Amino acid sequence: MTTDQAAPALDAAQIVSGLRATLRMGRTKPAKWRLSQLHALVKLVEENEEDIYSALDSDLHKPKHESFMMELSHVTTACKYAIKNLQNWMAPKKKGVTHTTWPASAATVSEPLGVTLIISTWNFPFLLAIDPLIGAISAGCTACLKTSEVSPATSGLLARLIPKYLDAEGIQVVEGGVSVVTELLQQKWDKIFYTGNSKVGRIIMGAAAKHLTPVTLELGGKCPLYIDDTVDLQVASRRIMVGKYGNNLGQACISPDYILVEEHLAPKLIKEFRTTLVEFYGEDPSTSKDLSRIVNKNHFQRLSSLLDHPGTAEKIVHGGERDEKALYIAPTLIDDPPLDSPIMAEEIFGPLLPIITVKDVNAAVYFISDRPKPLAIYVFTNNKDSVKKFTEETSSGGLLTNDCLLQFLVPELPFGGVGESGTGSYHGKASFDTFSHHKAILNRGMGMDISTRYPPFTSKKQSM
Numbered sequence: 001m002t003t004d005q006a007a008p009a010l011d012a013a014q015i016v017s018g019l020r021a022t023l024r025m026g027r028t029k030p031a032k033w034r035l036s037q038l039h040a041l042v043k044l045v046e047e048n049e050e051d052i053y054s055a056l057d058s059d060l061h062k063p064k065h066e067s068f069m070m071e072l073s074h075v076t077t078a079c080k081y082a083i084k085n086l087q088n089w090m091a092p093k094k095k096g097v098t099h100t101t102w103p104a105s106a107a108t109v110s111e112p113l114g115v116t117l118i119i120s121t122w123n124f125p126f127l128l129a130i131d132p133l134i135g136a137i138s139a140g141c142t143a144c145l146k147t148s149e150v151s152p153a154t155s156g157l158l159a160r161l162i163p164k165y166l167d168a169e170g171i172q173v174v175e176g177g178v179s180v181v182t183e184l185l186q187q188k189w190d191k192i193f194y195t196g197n198s199k200v201g202r203i204i205m206g207a208a209a210k211h212l213t214p215v216t217l218e219l220g221g222k223c224p225l226y227i228d229d230t231v232d233l234q235v236a237s238r239r240i241m242v243g244k245y246g247n248n249l250g251q252a253c254i255s256p257d258y259i260l261v262e263e264h265l266a267p268k269l270i271k272e273f274r275t276t277l278v279e280f281y282g283e284d285p286s287t288s289k290d291l292s293r294i295v296n297k298n299h300f301q302r303l304s305s306l307l308d309h310p311g312t313a314e315k316i317v318h319g320g321e322r323d324e325k326a327l328y329i330a331p332t333l334i335d336d337p338p339l340d341s342p343i344m345a346e347e348i349f350g351p352l353l354p355i356i357t358v359k360d361v362n363a364a365v366y367f368i369s370d371r372p373k374p375l376a377i378y379v380f381t382n383n384k385d386s387v388k389k390f391t392e393e394t395s396s397g398g399l400l401t402n403d404c405l406l407q408f409l410v411p412e413l414p415f416g417g418v419g420e421s422g423t424g425s426y427h428g429k430a431s432f433d434t435f436s437h438h439k440a441i442l443n444r445g446m447g448m449d450i451s452t453r454y455p456p457f458t459s460k461k462q463s464m
């Protein structure tokens with residue numbers, strides 16, 4: 001089902017009440033249920049690999065190797081990591097007590113936030129649907145997963161497979177577009193986890209505010225990449241080009257959006273990028289089997305208009321070829337487009353890469369700090385002072401030196417944005433925490449009843 005029109009009537013209230021009934025029965029709370037669902041997810045991937053590959057191919061022409069690396073393998077790794085650590089995450093955590101509260105013992109006890117809504121997006125449509133679900137399951141929540149209508153093949157596959165493998169009374173899948181989300185948002189949820197653009201993020205947060213529902217917003221924005229002349233340009237170029245084009249043709253939230261480089265280095269860097277692109281994708285990248293396609297006509301036209309904008313079009317120094325029927329846009333390098341052009345004003349989310357020259361590292365830091373806080377900043381340098389400068393003087397969801405995108409694959413690192421790029425984070429323990437409430441418990445006995453805390457506060461008591 002691809003459109004709202006095709007979607008069957010949705011009874012959102014009934015979905016919530018069903019999930020709440022399951023939660024109240026206590027069914028999702030025991031570790032046994034959580035582990036069974038996580039194991040079932042691993043099985044879902046293992047037994048349906050080929051169907052998942054072909055859905056991703058249908059939606060995005062995603063190469064199999066890329067689908068394996070960035071979607072399937074990440075899902076199984078995240079499940080196995082949660083399985084391994086779950087008992088430890090669930091265990092009460094002892095805390096110290098103060099002089100005034102002693103004798104007592106203190107601890108935090110995690111409890112599921114409750115009935116959760118996960119709204120997913122299309123660019124990694126399998127991974128970004130299941131990855132938050134792993135957190136909800138680990139925390140013992142019930143969940144309604146709303147897949148993206150922009151990736152209908154994967155959405156349909158998830159709607160078919162999830163009820164087959166997971167406990168349908170605790171986990172529901174809903175397909176459909178804006179009207180479906182709008183209806184779901186009328187309900188009272190105990191947590192909403194949304195992945196997508198920041199415009200819709202504001203709608204989600206507004207709806208959640210009515211019920212004081214906590215939200216995690218995994219948003220996007222422009223991720224800058226700074227590079228200086230202390231690095232091996234060939235290695236850097238390979239890592240940057242695969243980071244930009246080898247992940248969904250640049251349609252990734254943590255794809256490098258633009259490059260900041262000093263003027264003297266820019267021509268060498270562009271030359272190296274060109275060489276790498278030919279090495280990776282051949283003289284005619286449209287024949288390469290290793291590049292995804294633009295997800296649909298709307299996004300193709302959006303990217304085309306960024307490229308055709310006066311001031312930008314003249315600055316294309318590599319690529320620029322397009323085929324609307326095939327939803328193909330070649331990896332394209334743009335040398336110093338005007339800073340007020342649309343390509344520098346909005347998230348690109350596609351295979352266009354502006355290269356902006358700056359005077360020095362200070363100017364690069366200023367450039368970034370003067371704009372909305374990004375989801376990721378990439379710094380290619382061997383200069384420790386520069387790394388320190390970026391770490392201390394910029395704010396972003398994450399910062400990675402001398403590579404691209406790999407921060408996403410480290411389960412010990414919380415993944416999420418800050419400011420315009422999002423709020424909250426997940427992955428590993430952070431996923432468990434995102435869907436949990438850590439209840440503060442203070443246990444006191446009936447002994448040691450000190451009279452000085454009780455009125456009347458006589459001068460004798462006050463002097464004690």
Ligand code: NAD
Binds near residue numbers: 195198200253
């Ligand atoms: P999308 O069109 O699939 O929308 C995301 C979800 O929002 C979908 O489920 C959709 O049905 C729903 N939606 C769309 N419009 C809506 C509306 N008006 N009201 C209510 N719900 C609505 O995906 P998208 O927004 O195009 O995704 C791309 C954006 O997501 C980029 O900005 C990207 O950077 C960001 N993103 C972030 C992450 C992350 O982890 N931080 C990951 C992937 C993508």
